Amino acid sequence: MPKPKVFATRKLPGNVFERLSEYYEVEVWPEYTAPPYEVLIEKAKQSDALITLLTDKIDCNLLESAQPRLRIVSQYAVGYDNIDIECATRLGVYVTNTPGVLTDATADLTWALIMAITRRIVEADKFVRSGEWYRSGTGWHPMMLLGFEITGKTLGIIGMGRIGRAVAQRAKGFRMRIIYYDKYRLPEEMEKELGAEYVDLETLLREADVISIHTPLTPETYHMIGEEQLKKMKKTAYLVNTSRGKVIDTEALVKALKEKWIAGAALDVFEEEPISPDHPLTKLDNVVLTPHIGSATWETRTRMADIVAENLIAFAKGEVPPTLVNKDVLKVRSPGFK
Ligand code: GLV
Ligand code: GLV
Numbered sequence: 651m652p653k654p655k656v657f658a659t660r661k662l663p664g665n666v667f668e669r670l671s672e673y674y675e676v677e678v679w680p681e682y683t684a685p686p687y688e689v690l691i692e693k694a695k696q697s698d699a700l701i702t703l704l705t706d707k708i709d710c711n712l713l714e715s716a717q718p719r720l721r722i723v724s725q726y727a728v729g730y731d732n733i734d735i736e737c738a739t740r741l742g743v744y745v746t747n748t749p750g751v752l753t754d755a756t757a758d759l760t761w762a763l764i765m766a767i768t769r770r771i772v773e774a775d776k777f778v779r780s781g782e783w784y785r786s787g788t789g790w791h792p793m794m795l796l797g798f799e800i801t802g803k804t805l806g807i808i809g810m811g812r813i814g815r816a817v818a819q820r821a822k823g824f825r826m827r828i829i830y831y832d833k834y835r836l837p838e839e840m841e842k843e844l845g846a847e848y849v850d851l852e853t854l855l856r857e858a859d860v861i862s863i864h865t866p867l868t869p870e871t872y873h874m875i876g877e878e879q880l881k882k883m884k885k886t887a888y889l890v891n892t893s894r895g896k897v898i899d900t901e902a903l904v905k906a907l908k909e910k911w912i913a914g915a916a917l918d919v920f921e922e923e924p925i926s927p928d929h930p931l932t933k934l935d936n937v938v939l940t941p942h943i944g945s946a947t948w949e950t951r952t953r954m955a956d957i958v959a960e961n962l963i964a965f966a967k968g969e970v971p972p973t974l975v976n977k978d979v980l981k982v983r984s985p986g987f988k
């Protein structure tokens with residue numbers, strides 16, 4: 651039997667393709683940008699497996715047209731809101747993700763953003779580089795670039811999964827009060843260990859000095875932070891988002907930032923990525939913007955690639971992939987290419 655074919659929509663760090671070549675015929679999209687949807691459909695039709703990213707739209711149309719050949723989609727991300735999971739399950743297509751290994755990197759970036767926005771790091775850097783500091787004629791000034799001190803303040807975490815909890819752990823060093831809101835409450839033991847107190851969303855919005863979002867994107871979390879929620883926040887509070895752009899209603903956020911309902915925002919994710927340099931968010935000083943780099947460390951991106959390989963290799967051997975997303979697919983078809 652010839653080896654099954656896997657198509658990867660982008661190059662990945664590490665030796666993932668070498669590892670896979672023992673089990674698969676590997677084709678890798680050579681461009682830095684995503685394959686156009688029509689190309690992806692054609693590639694999917696000719697593949698037994700796909701390696702995909704958040705930027706690849708794996709909808710039901712694609713999954714259906716790739717039948718009967720396509721059996722597994724191995725997503726290089728923890729989130730999978732770009733994939734129609736229900737449709738995949740119905741068709742017997744396995745979907746895997748890369749959970750766990752990007753938790754610390756994303757929590758670290760969250761803290762980098764919290765510090766950057768509250769201590770005005772980006773503004774301060776611009777102040778130095780632009781020569782404004784030099785021209786001001788003053789070295790140290792009592793009123794220069796004053797920020798917000800987070801030690802002892804209240805951190806509100808929306809979404810207390812692995813990443814939310816890792817953010818909470820890091821807050822201990824800042825002696826913060828931690829409140830959280832999630833659809834599911836944590837076991838009491840875990841709350842104690844984290845020093846986190848469960849509250850409803852309303853209370854979190856009203857009491858937190860920094861709000862950080864760590865939910866997946868689902869129909870329930872779509873635009874969960876809009877005008878009404880932003881108006882409940884403290885005028886001195888900051889909003890940080892490293893989850894998914896669509897959790898926040900961007901138009902409402904721009905309004906909130908312009909009209910100073912809140913003090914600022916730091917965003918790693920956007921409703922449309924990449925956002926245009928003409929986007930109103932880019933014109934505001936009270937925001938810090940990064941290009942979806944939550945998991946962007948060499949260590950994490952390499953480990954994510956390893957998990958992609960491990961899932962595909964397990965599947966090729968007829969085993970259940972270790973980080974299978976749609977477990978119900980097991981009832982539809984057993985793993986493997988036979
Ligand atoms: C990144 O956003 C991911 O879901 O892995
Ligand atoms: C992702 O790893 C999460 O569960 O927060």
